[in-house]
Amino acid sequence: MYLRLWLIVLCLLVLPGQPWAQALDMGDQNNSQFAIRNSQLTGKSSALVFPDYLQRSHIINFYEQEVHKSPDSPLPLRLLAAQYLKRFRETGDVEDLLRAEQAARSSLAIQPYRNGISSMLLASALLSQHRFQEALDLVTDSQRLVPSEPSVVSLTASIQMELGNYEAAHQLLQTLPDEEGLSGHNAVVARYQELTGDLAGARELLEQTMQQMDSFYTNSAETRAWFHVRAGDLAFASGDLALSLQRYQEALDLFPLELAAFTGLARLYAVQHRWQEALEAANQGIELVPLVETLGYKADAQRALGARKGAAETEALIEVVGHLSQVKGIYDRALAVYYTEHGIHLPEALQIAQREVALRDDIYAEDTLAWAAAANGHWQDAQRASQQATRYGTEDALLLFHAGTIALHCGDREVAIKQLTQALNLNPQFHYKYADEARRVLADLEETL
Amino acid sequence: MRLAIARLFQTTAVFIATLSAVLLCVVSPALASDHQDTTFLATKLTAADLTDLFVFEDPANTDNVVLAMDFDPLIVAGEVRPFDPSVLYQFKIDSLGNDGVEDVVLQFMVNGTGPNQTVIVYGPGKPNTVGTQSTLLPASGTSNLNTTFTTSNGVTTFVGLRKDPFFFDLSQFLKIIPDRDFHNQPDPPPPFQVLSFRPAGQAQDTLDPYNVHSIVVELPKKLLLSQGSNGKIGVWMTTSVKTPRLRDGSFAQIERLAIPALNELFMDFQAHNVSNLQTPKNDQSNQSNFIRTFIATVGRPKGISDAVVAVAIPDVIQADLNQSTGVYFGTQLASLGAAPPNLGGRRPKDDVIDTTLSVVFGSAVTNITAGAIPTLTTDNVGPKDSNFLSTFPYLGNPRT
Numbered sequence: 001m002y003l004r005l006w007l008i009v010l011c012l013l014v015l016p017g018q019p020w021a022q023a024l025d026m027g028d029q030n031n032s033q034f035a036i037r038n039s040q041l042t043g044k045s046s047a048l049v050f051p052d053y054l055q056r057s058h059i060i061n062f063y064e065q066e067v068h069k070s071p072d073s074p075l076p077l078r079l080l081a082a083q084y085l086k087r088f089r090e091t092g093d094v095e096d097l098l099r100a101e102q103a104a105r106s107s108l109a110i111q112p113y114r115n116g117i118s119s120m121l122l123a124s125a126l127l128s129q130h131r132f133q134e135a136l137d138l139v140t141d142s143q144r145l146v147p148s149e150p151s152v153v154s155l156t157a158s159i160q161m162e163l164g165n166y167e168a169a170h171q172l173l174q175t176l177p178d179e180e181g182l183s184g185h186n187a188v189v190a191r192y193q194e195l196t197g198d199l200a201g202a203r204e205l206l207e208q209t210m211q212q213m214d215s216f217y218t219n220s221a222e223t224r225a226w227f228h229v230r231a232g233d234l235a236f237a238s239g240d241l242a243l244s245l246q247r248y249q250e251a252l253d254l255f256p257l258e259l260a261a262f263t264g265l266a267r268l269y270a271v272q273h274r275w276q277e278a279l280e281a282a283n284q285g286i287e288l289v290p291l292v293e294t295l296g297y298k299a300d301a302q303r304a305l306g307a308r309k310g311a312a313e314t315e316a317l318i319e320v321v322g323h324l325s326q327v328k329g330i331y332d333r334a335l336a337v338y339y340t341e342h343g344i345h346l347p348e349a350l351q352i353a354q355r356e357v358a359l360r361d362d363i364y365a366e367d368t369l370a371w372a373a374a375a376n377g378h379w380q381d382a383q384r385a386s387q388q389a390t391r392y393g394t395e396d397a398l399l400l401f402h403a404g405t406i407a408l409h410c411g412d413r414e415v416a417i418k419q420l421t422q423a424l425n426l427n428p429q430f431h432y433k434y435a436d437e438a439r440r441v442l443a444d445l446e447e448t449l
Numbered sequence: 450m451r452l453a454i455a456r457l458f459q460t461t462a463v464f465i466a467t468l469s470a471v472l473l474c475v476v477s478p479a480l481a482s483d484h485q486d487t488t489f490l491a492t493k494l495t496a497a498d499l500t501d502l503f504v505f506e507d508p509a510n511t512d513n514v515v516l517a518m519d520f521d522p523l524i525v526a527g528e529v530r531p532f533d534p535s536v537l538y539q540f541k542i543d544s545l546g547n548d549g550v551e552d553v554v555l556q557f558m559v560n561g562t563g564p565n566q567t568v569i570v571y572g573p574g575k576p577n578t579v580g581t582q583s584t585l586l587p588a589s590g591t592s593n594l595n596t597t598f599t600t601s602n603g604v605t606t607f608v609g610l611r612k613d614p615f616f617f618d619l620s621q622f623l624k625i626i627p628d629r630d631f632h633n634q635p636d637p638p639p640p641f642q643v644l645s646f647r648p649a650g651q652a653q654d655t656l657d658p659y660n661v662h663s664i665v666v667e668l669p670k671k672l673l674l675s676q677g678s679n680g681k682i683g684v685w686m687t688t689s690v691k692t693p694r695l696r697d698g699s700f701a702q703i704e705r706l707a708i709p710a711l712n713e714l715f716m717d718f719q720a721h722n723v724s725n726l727q728t729p730k731n732d733q734s735n736q737s738n739f740i741r742t743f744i745a746t747v748g749r750p751k752g753i754s755d756a757v758v759a760v761a762i763p764d765v766i767q768a769d770l771n772q773s774t775g776v777y778f779g780t781q782l783a784s785l786g787a788a789p790p791n792l793g794g795r796r797p798k799d800d801v802i803d804t805t806l807s808v809v810f811g812s813a814v815t816n817i818t819a820g821a822i823p824t825l826t827t828d829n830v831g832p833k834d835s836n837f838l839s840t841f842p843y844l845g846n847p848r849t
Contacts, residue, residue, distance in 0.1 A: 047562045047563045048562075050531050050562070052530075055528055055529065058525075058527060058528065059525055059528060062525040062526065062527075062528075062658075063525075066658060070620065070653060072620070073620040073653075073655070074620070074623065075619065075620065075655060079523065111623055111624075114623065114626075208693075215535055215690075215691075216494055216496070216533055216535050216536075216690075217531065217533050217534055217535065217562050218494070218495070218496045218530070218531055218532075218533040219494070
C-alpha cells in the first residue's frame with residue numbers, strides 16, 4: 001500500500017503529460033528545481049573549463065522565444081532540441097528529454113528533408129528513453145540521413161551496440177574515415193573495443209580522446225567531464241584504482257554535478273571497503289538523481305557501517321525506483337543486479353532480466369540474465385546466457401566472475417578457474433564481496449587438485 | 450529528497466545519452482552563409498567555425514583596406530561565450546599570380562582562459578610555410594578583447610563580440626530547396642514546390658537575433674602586397690589547431706572560407722569537410738563540379754554556371770587594391786569587361802544573397818533568361834543600418 005501510494009504520487013510528479021505545451025510556456029520551468037544554480041557548483045576555476053552549463057536555461061529561454069516568434073521555422077526548433085538534450089544531461093530532468101523529442105519532431109515536420117541533425121537529435125532523445133528500435137529505424141532511414149556521414153555512422157553503431165548487434169556495429173565503425181578530431185566517434189569506437197575484448201585499446205583511445213577534448217577550453221564542461229568518467233570507468237575495469245579515482249575527481253572539477261562520477265566513486269570506494277566515503281559519494285549522486293546503482297552502493301555502505309534502518313529505507317527506495325521504471329516500460333537491469341546480488345525478490349529479478357534481453361540483447365543484458373537465472377537455480381539457462389555474455393571476450397571482471405561461478409556450478413572446472421583467475425588479474429578489487437569470493441573459490445579449487 | 454525523487458526516471462540511459470550526444474551537441478548545418486559548417490566544427494569546436502569574410506575599402510583613408518572575419522556563430526543575446534585559445538585564425542592573401550597560394554598571412558590567437566582573455570596579433574608577413582600547415586609569425590601586438598588597438602606595424606585591430614552582420618531569410622530558402630541532394634536519395638520531394646521568397650515585410654532575417662565573434666583589422670594596403678604584386682589580391686580565411694599528427698607543433702587547417710553561400714548553396718554537405726581541408730588551388734576541379742551540377746539541376750543553361758564559376762572559383766574574395774571603392778564581385782566583373790575597374794571585395798552591407806540569387810535564378814550578369822525564376826531572385830531581406838557602424842570596427846554592437 002505504501003509503495004502504491006508512492007507510485008501514484010511520483011507518477012504525478014514526473015508524468016505531467018504534455019511536455020511540449022510546457023516547453024512553449026516555460027516561464028517558470030527555467031527557474032525550477034532543475035535549473036543549475038551557481039550556488040550548487042563548486043568547480044575549481046573558470047580557468048580550467050568554461051562553465052557553459054550556467055547559461056543553459058538562458059539560452060533555452062531565448063530559443064523558446066524564437067520558436068514563438070517563428071513557429072514555422074525549423075532552425076530554432078532544432079537548436080532548442082539540442083539545448084534541451086544538453087540540459088537533460090546536465091540536470092537529469094527527463095522532461096527535457098521529452099521536450100527535446102518534441103522539438104526535434106516539430107522541426108522535422110516543418111523540414112522533413114535536409115534536416116538530418118534534427119533526425120539525429122530525435123534519435124538521441126529516443127535512445128535515452130530506451131526506445132532503441134525507434135531510434136534505429138530513424139537513423140537507418142536513408143531518406144532523412146546520409147548513411148555514410150560519420151556522425152550517422154557513429155550514432156547508428158552505438159544504437160546497434162545497445163541492441164547487442166556487435167557485428168553490425170563493427171561493420172559500421174569500419175567505414176569511419178581516419179580523420180582527426182573525431183572525438184565523438186572515438187568514444188563509440190572505444191566502447192566497441194571495451195565490449196569486444198580490447199580493454200587496453202579502448203583505454204588508450206579514450207585517454208587520447210579525453211586529452212584532445214581537454215585541449216579546447218570552449219568544449220562543453222559536461223561533455224569533457226563525461227570523457228573523464230569514461231576514462232575512470234576503464235581504469236577501474238583494468239584495476240588501476242588510483243587513476244580511476246583521479247579521473248572521477250577530475251570529472252567533478254570540470255562539472256561538479258557529473259552524476260556518473262559520483263556513481264563511479266561510490267563503486268570505487270565500496271570495492272576498497274572505504275564505506276564512509278562510499279556513502280558520501282553515493283549520497284551526492286542520489287541527491288542529483290536516485291539511480292538504482294547508486295542507491296545500491298548507499299544501501300551496501302549503510303549496512304557495512306551498521307546503519308540497518310537506513311539501509312532498509314534505501315532498499316525500499318530502490319524498489320520504488322524499480323516499479324517506476326517498469327511503469328515507464330524500462331526494465332532497469334540495475335534493479336535485477338541489486339536484487340540478485342542481495343538475494344531478494346529473485347523471481348522478479350529474473351523477470352526483469354528476461355524482459356531486458358527481449359528488449360535489447362546486449363552483453364550486459366545476457367550477463368544480468370545469467371546471474372539472475374543462477375540465483376534462481378536455473379543453471380542451464382544461466383550457463384546459456386553466460387556463454388552469450390562472454391562470447392566477445394569482454395574484459396570485465398564482474399562479468400567473468402559471474403561466468404566462472406556459473407561454469408563451476410555446471411561442472412566446468414577448467415573454465416571456472418580460467419575465468420575467475422582472469423577476473424582477479426583484470427582487477428583484484430572488482431567488487432566489494434565477489435573479489436574475495438573469487439579468491440576463496442580459487443583457493444578451494446587449488447586445494448582439491 | 451523531493452527534488453531527487455522527481456528525477457527518478459533518469460535511468461541507465463545516462464551513458465548512452467551522453468555518448469550519442471557527444472556526436473551531436475549543438476548542430477545545425479547549412480545555415481548560410483556558412484554558419485555551422487560541418488558536423489565536426491558544429492559539435493566539437495564552434496570557436497573554429499568560420500561564417501563570413503569581408504574585404505573592403507576604408508571609407509576614410511584610401512591607403513587602407515579593411516579585413517573582417519566572423520566565426521563562432523549563433524551566440525544569443527546575453528550569452529557569454531569565450532574565445533578558444535587553441536585556435537589559430539588567419540587571413541591568407543594571395544598577392545602574386547592569382548595562384549591560390551598565400552603570399553602574406555595575418556594571424557591571431559587568443560591567450561588565456563576565463564574573463565581576462567587577450568588577443569595576440571602575428572604579422573602580417575610572408576608565411577613560414579604555405580598550404581594547410583602553419584606556424585606563427587613574430588607577434589606584432591596584443592591587447593584585451595573587445596577593444597580597438599593598433600599593433601606595432603600599424604594594424605588597427607578589434608577582436609570581440611559583434612552583431613552577426615549576415616542577413617538572409619533562411620527559413621524560406623529551405624522551403625524552396627528542401628534538399629539539394631534529392632537526386633541521390635529515393636523519394637525526397639524535389640526542390641521548387643515553393644517558388645518564391647516571402648514578400649518584403651514578411652521576409653525574416655534568420656540571423657537577426659544572433660551575435661558572432663569577429664576579428665576586424667584596418668591596415669595599409671601595402672602590408673598585404675608582395676614585391677612584384679600588381680595590386681590585385683585574393684583573400685581567404687582559415688582556422689587551424691595543433692594536432693598530434695604534426696609532431697613539429699605546427700597548426701593544421703580545419704576550415705577555410707571566403708565567398709559567402711558558395712558552399713551552402715552549391716556544395717553537398719558531405720563535401721564541406723573535404724573543401725575545408727584544402728587550399729584554393731584545388732577549387733577549379735572540385736567546387737566547379739558542384740556549381741555546374743546544381744545549376745543544371747535547377748534547369749538553368751550552362752551559361753549561368755559558366756558565369757558563376759568565372760567569378761566564384763577559386764573560392765577567394767578578390768580585390769583590386771589599386772582602386773578606392775568597389776562592388777561585390779567587382780574585380781572579377783571588371784576582368785570580364787562587365788564592369789569598370791573597382792576594388793571589388795565584399796562589404797558588410799553587400800546583399801550577397803540577392804546578388805547570387807539574381808545570377809543563378811535571374812539574368813544578372815549573363816542576360817540569360819531561359820529558365821529564370823524571377824520570384825527567386827531576392828529574399829527581400831536587406832541590411833539594417835542599425836546592425837552596422839560607419840566607422841571601425843564597422844560591424845554593429847552586439848545584441849544584449
